[in-house]
Amino acid sequence: MISLNHQVLVGESRRSAQISLVMTILPGLFLLLLSCSPRVEQDRYRVGFLMETLKEERWQRDRNLFVAAAEKLGAEVDVVACNHDDNLQLAQAEAMLAKGVDLLVVVPHNGDICATIVRKAHAQGVRVIAYDRLIRNCDLDLYVSFDNERVGELQAQYVVDRLPRGNLVLIGGAKTDNNALLFRKGQLNVLQPLIDSGLYRVIMDQWATDWQPAEAMKHMENALSRTTDIQAVIASNDGTAGGAIQALAEKGLAGRVLVTGQDAELAACRRIVAGTQSMTVYKPIHRLAEAAAEAAIQILKGQVVHRATDAVPNGRIDVPSILIEPVVVDISNIRQTVIAEGFHSEHAIFD
Numbered sequence: 001m002i003s004l005n006h007q008v009l010v011g012e013s014r015r016s017a018q019i020s021l022v023m024t025i026l027p028g029l030f031l032l033l034l035s036c037s038p039r040v041e042q043d044r045y046r047v048g049f050l051m052e053t054l055k056e057e058r059w060q061r062d063r064n065l066f067v068a069a070a071e072k073l074g075a076e077v078d079v080v081a082c083n084h085d086d087n088l089q090l091a092q093a094e095a096m097l098a099k100g101v102d103l104l105v106v107v108p109h110n111g112d113i114c115a116t117i118v119r120k121a122h123a124q125g126v127r128v129i130a131y132d133r134l135i136r137n138c139d140l141d142l143y144v145s146f147d148n149e150r151v152g153e154l155q156a157q158y159v160v161d162r163l164p165r166g167n168l169v170l171i172g173g174a175k176t177d178n179n180a181l182l183f184r185k186g187q188l189n190v191l192q193p194l195i196d197s198g199l200y201r202v203i204m205d206q207w208a209t210d211w212q213p214a215e216a217m218k219h220m221e222n223a224l225s226r227t228t229d230i231q232a233v234i235a236s237n238d239g240t241a242g243g244a245i246q247a248l249a250e251k252g253l254a255g256r257v258l259v260t261g262q263d264a265e266l267a268a269c270r271r272i273v274a275g276t277q278s279m280t281v282y283k284p285i286h287r288l289a290e291a292a293a294e295a296a297i298q299i300l301k302g303q304v305v306h307r308a309t310d311a312v313p314n315g316r317i318d319v320p321s322i323l324i325e326p327v328v329v330d331i332s333n334i335r336q337t338v339i340a341e342g343f344h345s346e347h348a349i350f351d
């Protein structure tokens with residue numbers, strides 16, 4: 001009797017536990033299904049493109065190419081930029097979701113804070129692609145970028161191949177940008193053994209808030225006020241390289257110090273021709289923009305994103321990723337790369 005009662009009780013409590021389990025799981029299951037199921041096929045998908053800035057040449061190109069590629073594939077794209085303001089980026093995401101976009105493509109200002117955007121979007125069944133920069137600690141749907149650690153390795157290797165020993169200045173980008181950390185990681189993969197062996201001495205190691213060239217210039221001025229015995233500046237992008245070169249020029253040192261960069265910005269290509277910047281890393285933005293647009297449409301149609309063959313850990317999951325190869329550019333191959341691909345015209349770079 002006792003055991004029967006016990007069984008009934010156990011049975012009942014198990015049943016009620018099952019019911020409450022179902023009640024707990026159901027909403028989650030529903031959301032999961034919602035977030036995994038393709039959006040209903042429709043004439044024209046609405047995609048929100050949340051950018052950090054449109055003030056740099058590279059991001060204007062990204063916007064133009066992404067919008068063109070997505071429109072060609074049948075989407076209409078709403079673009080906004082938050083000008084390095086995290087609260088504004090969140091508000092812009094909420095506004096897009098309220099308007100009923102079908103998918104979000106995000107260039108995060110802050111790779112951690114934007115996890116909130118992913119959570120809010122998923123709660124509405126809207127999938128999110130991180131564009132160029134990773135969004136950390138969330139169930140991000142896709143990451144489309146370049147091999148950013150490789151970018152850093154290419155920058156450092158360029159210097160190592162030309163400088164057996166010497167003094168270095170390291171100027172990284174925005175610490176809030178996961179890419180800036182990856183560039184530095186790649187640079188150190190190559191530089192650390194030479195630093196450890198004493199062949200290289202790091203005179204200064206700094207980061208430029210929000211990738212501001214003016215900050216890079218200030219850091220370089222500080223380094224030069226300590227010593228002018230500097231043989232190389234590992235600047236993580238062309239904007240910061242430009243700032244550093246201005247400071248070098250003030251001391252009459254522009255062109256006498258190796259300076260790296262990234263983005264193949266027109267101004268940087270012209271500095272390469274003038275001899276004040278040594279190299280840049282060319283990242284074919286059209287491939288990135290087209291891959292992101294194609295993936296967006298595939299996700300919306302519930303198709304497999306067949307190009308997502310990589311996986312990048314974001315602290316929570318291994319995010320399915322498309323990573324494109326970057327290319328080193330200096331005076332020896334600028335015609336065969338940047339110019340041959342129509343990134344800039346010969347006339348714009350050389351005249």
Ligand code: BGC
Nearest residue numbers: 056132133177179211237263
């Ligand atoms: C991008 C670089 C760019 C930098 C500043 C990084 O996340 O990968 O190409 O120069 O942001 O905008």
